[in-house]
């Protein structure tokens with residue numbers, strides 16, 4: 062059992078509070094990804110777990126032991142840094158062995174561990190090389206090797222892939238996933254790349270301004286975001302947001318915007334709420350293109366068509382709001398330039414309060 | 429003057445013509461590349477000019493006078509007019525017991541300075557790096573940098589006073605333990621420790637700045653990573669800081685070895701006296717006494733040239749060894 066629990070964790074630098082009381086429960090063997098925009102406190106949170114930053118308030122529990130005052134080395138965690146933190150004067154084998162040497166393990170045991178880890182990560186041919194003679198991907202692997210070789214309870218990753226190019230990143234992402242399956246170690250992974258978060262995580266924690274916005278599985282967050290921020294952060298391109306006000310329709314509430322209307326589900330919050338400003342959220346993937354107005358369709362003005370191959374991104378405007386539609390190209394390529402509206406399955410629409418950004422209660426969960 | 433101007437103008441024109449031709453032939457000549465480079469980067473060369481002039485005037489022009497080491501030089505006949513005598517002065521030097529003694533002292537003092545003086549700034553820098561209290565660190569640094577900014581004359585004065593048999597602090601403290609006062613500066617056997625110690629006291633702090641700068645350049649994540657791995661502060665110093673500044677240490681060592689025979693001349697002059705010549709007289713002071721005070725310019729030039737030659741060999745050797753074994757070198 063190597064669970065990690067954060068109870069109202071606070072971090073202040075002097076008078077400035079940057080992490081405002083975070084609650085988070087990470088189960089044994091779970092892969093948790095902390096994601097959020099730059100400066101939201103992801104690294105700070107991770108570094109508090111590692112013991113590199115003091116915890117200002119709250120309690121941190123690893124393996125049922127409160128470790129607020131425990132030195133990093135006694136927390137049994139290993140950390141992979143963004144810039145790899147490899148020792149340039151040591152070769153790959155010595156870099157991997159560093160943590161074990163520090164702990165004065167026997168020479169034979171060290172050699173066996175290094176060889177094993179080298180084999181797991183495909184580094185065997187490079188063990189004698191210096192880091193300066195390795196490619197970015199190989200360096201990254203050495204950094205992982207340094208963490209793995211110690212067999213810690215918890216792995217911490219701080220944007221380990223952000224220095225790699227796009228292709229290598231995809232490859233290493235798959236490798237990390239594979240490695241986690243194999244080692245089954247509790248992992249906490251920080252990134253600001255939502256694709257990494259979606260693909261790697263058992264559980265995603267979306268953060269903003271030192272607070273947690275939502276915790277859940279990738280699909281849960283994607284389909285049922287708790288607020289407009291999460292909706293806008295996950296998914297590429299992000300969810301479209303149309304500013305609207307609630308109006309009374311024939312069969313219940315409708316959203317009114319740009320002189321158009323869209324039927325809304327009969328949520329309790331929308332009853333007798335005429336004039337209430339709301340945000341209508343529609344994923345680019347869930348809008349179906351039309352080239353002539355249809356009953357229930359929304360009109361839009363097409364500005365730009367980006368063809369990506371099997372898919373295309375249509376950049377349009379609805380009133381003053383940008384609206385992106387993602388659609389398949391197969392058999393539709395001739396229509397794309399003539400798109401002037403879209404339809405959407407009402408159950409896939411997400412409705413947020415315009416002021417707080419919170420998702421309105423009672424919406425059907427998408428699964 | 430006009431002649432030179434014309435010449436320069438002409439050669440530039442030639443260069444341009446040549447450049448044009450080379451481009452047409454798609455065979456960029458070396459001259460062409462140099463010319464293009466000069467035209468493009470002339471501001472940088474302009475910035476370099478004062479240094480080059482300084483080197484030419486103060487280091488290269490005097491080299492012309494070096495030939496008197498091989499001549500029977502007389503002030504009246506001048507450098508060019510004096511007759512050649514080959515290596516005669518060098519034979520004279522090596523038959524001169526005083527020169528041999530000076531050479532031996534130079535090497536001995538230099539080695540002592542190297543062995544004790546070279547590690548000091550490194551140790552200081554490592555120690556400063558471990559100090560957590562910023563106020564204490566700044567204060568301590570200022571105190572150890574200070575002697576560097578004090579004139580050698582005053583430093584010598586302080587040393588002479590400190591070691592004086594009547595009022596000096598050293599003898600006073602020795603007196604508390606019932607020891608008889610020693611007039612250190614008249615004892616040949618005490619000259620070297622005092623001289624080397626003074627040098628360390630004066631320069632170690634200031635020299636530590638180079639190493640502190642090198643330490644500041646080490647990525648903090650290396651330490652963080654080591655902390656998570658469980659390294660102690662001492663382990664980090666030994667396994668990270670020291671290896672990471674090793675290239676700097678080696679460069680400094682090469683420079684140091686190159687300057688090894690340049691024993692701080694004015695400090696010797698200020699501290700030695702005939703009673704301590706036995707251990708204190710070095711090549712530079714020998715040159716000063718023979719050449720400047722004794723008027724034997726040719727002999728002094730030969731001694732100086734020999735000194736420079738040995739220094740040259742030393743620096744070449746150190747660089748080659750370092751290049752081969754540590755991948756670090758000055759050039």
Ligand SMILES: Nc1ncnc2c1ncn2[C@@H]1O[C@H](COP(=O)(O)OP(=O)(O)OP(=O)(O)O)[C@@H](O)[C@H]1O
Pocket residue numbers: 074079097098099100101102103104105106253
């Ligand atoms: N030593 C410090 N002193 C004061 N403020 C700090 C310090 N370190 C971090 N901060 C602040 O804490 C906040 C969170 O920083 P943190 O490094 O955790 O962000 P992050 O989410 O990791 O961002 P990024 O994606 O850019 O790495 C930032 O606003 C930052 O300015």
Ligand SMILES: [Mg+2]
Pocket residue numbers: 103104105219
């Ligand atoms: Mg960060």
